[in-house]
Amino acid sequence: xxxxxxxxxxxxxxxxxxxxxxxxxxxxxxxxxxxxxxxxxxxxxxxxxxxxxxxxxxxxxxxxxxxxxxxxxxxxxxxxxxxxxxxxxxxxxxxxxxxxxxxxxxxxxxxxxxxxxxxxxxxxxxxxxxxxxxxxxxxxxxxxxxxxxxxxxxxxxxxxxxxxxxxxxxxxxxxxxxxxxxxxxxxxxxxxxxxxxxxxxxxxxxxxxxxxxxxxxxxxxxxxxxxxxxxxxxxxxxxxxxxxxx
Amino acid sequence: xxxxxxxxxxxxxxxxxxxxxxxxxxxxxxxxxxxxxxxxxxxxxxxxxxxxxxxxxxxxxxxxxxxxxxxxxxxxxxxxxxxxxxxxxxxxxxxxxxxxxxxxxxxxxxx
Numbered sequence: 059x060x061x062x063x064x065x066x067x068x069x070x071x072x073x074x075x076x077x078x079x080x081x082x083x084x085x086x087x088x089x090x091x092x093x094x095x096x097x098x099x100x101x102x103x104x105x106x107x108x109x110x111x112x113x114x115x116x117x118x119x120x121x122x123x124x125x126x127x128x129x130x131x132x133x134x135x136x137x138x139x140x141x142x143x144x145x146x147x148x149x150x151x152x153x154x155x156x157x158x159x160x161x162x163x164x165x166x167x168x169x170x171x172x173x174x175x176x177x178x179x180x181x182x183x184x185x186x187x188x189x190x191x192x193x194x195x196x197x198x199x200x201x202x203x204x205x206x207x208x209x210x211x212x213x214x215x216x217x218x219x220x221x222x223x224x225x226x227x228x229x230x231x232x233x234x235x236x237x238x239x240x241x242x243x244x245x246x247x248x249x250x251x252x253x254x255x256x257x258x259x260x261x262x263x264x265x266x267x268x269x270x271x272x273x274x275x276x277x278x279x280x281x282x283x284x285x286x287x288x289x290x291x292x293x294x295x296x297x298x299x300x301x302x303x304x
Numbered sequence: 305x306x307x308x309x310x311x312x313x314x315x316x317x318x319x320x321x322x323x324x325x326x327x328x329x330x331x332x333x334x335x336x337x338x339x340x341x342x343x344x345x346x347x348x349x350x351x352x353x354x355x356x357x358x359x360x361x362x363x364x365x366x367x368x369x370x371x372x373x374x375x376x377x378x379x380x381x382x383x384x385x386x387x388x389x390x391x392x393x394x395x396x397x398x399x400x401x402x403x404x405x406x407x408x409x410x411x412x413x414x415x
Binding site: 132194195196197222223224225226227229230 | 337338339341342355356357358359362363381383
């Protein structure tokens with residue numbers, strides 16, 4: 059087994075709240091500087107910046123977990139990751155068809171653009187990405203798993219847009235591959251107050267919206283080599299594989 | 305006043321939990337934050353909400369609420385319906401919005 063450092067929750071310039079400096083190039087450079095081996099590209103309700111970032115990261119030996127940070131009908135933020143471009147594309151279709159037809163106002167919310175290797179804008183998303191999908195958390199979880207993806211409720215210790223803030227408590231029988239803690243959990247000791255989360259694997263990630271936030275916390279994966287399957291196996295604790303939050 | 309008594313007046317449609325139709329209504333609470341309902345709703349109250357996730361049944365059961373009314377024609381999810389039937393907590397839906405249904409209930413309950 060080897061140790062790989064992962065920060066699985068990073069926004070790009072595509073998220074309206076993501077800093078304009080969060081281009082794929084800058085993210086990869088920063089991740090490399092921070093010694094990260096695995097990064098998750100998780101824009102709000104869009105996967106469209108994943109492909110370009112994955113290609114650029116791979117040149118630097120960094121593996122990109124491709125997915126999105128989905129907003130459920132209950133306004134719970136959840137990370138979803140997919141193994142290949144087919145399932146990622148299927149999920150993008152699902153996002154497009156379930157995000158309300160409400161347009162972004164760039165003066166209020168910021169720009170929602172996909173940029174390429176040379177920082178050229180190649181796509182602009184018109185619909186407001188920070189809206190909630192017209193699908194409940196359980197429905198989204200089922201859909202993600204039907205595509206063989208990973209489903210991870212995000213920053214569960216936060217007082218907004220978390221499973222606890224929106225739904226009061228962890229639903230019985232929640233089918234999550236892990237639960238994500240925010241950087242604030244380093245201080246609020248959330249996991250010590252909520253023993254029920256010990257039934258799940260936990261990860262901790264940065265939720266970076268600015269370059270300097272990338273890797274401010276991370277999760278270590280103990281796996282033989284990096285792949286989507288190995289990451290899944292570590293979350294399941296298969297054959298000595300494991301994760302540890304840092 | 306029982307749940308069964310208000311179905312016609314409010315033009316409610318019963319989704320699930322018919323076993324609880326004789327529950328007595330002591331009041332009403334309006335909120336979409338489950339932690340707020342856990343903290344502030346009282347036994348026997350009718351709960352008006354737009355949340356449809358199965359956790360609403362757990363909250364209603366914990367607080368001994370009389371029933372749940374979903375607004376704007378919302379329907380309950382499968383897991384919610386199952387648990388509602390198990391716990392005998394009626395889930396009803398109305399085409400009215402929260403303001404309107406709460407206003408009518410206020411008049412009914414005040415009498």
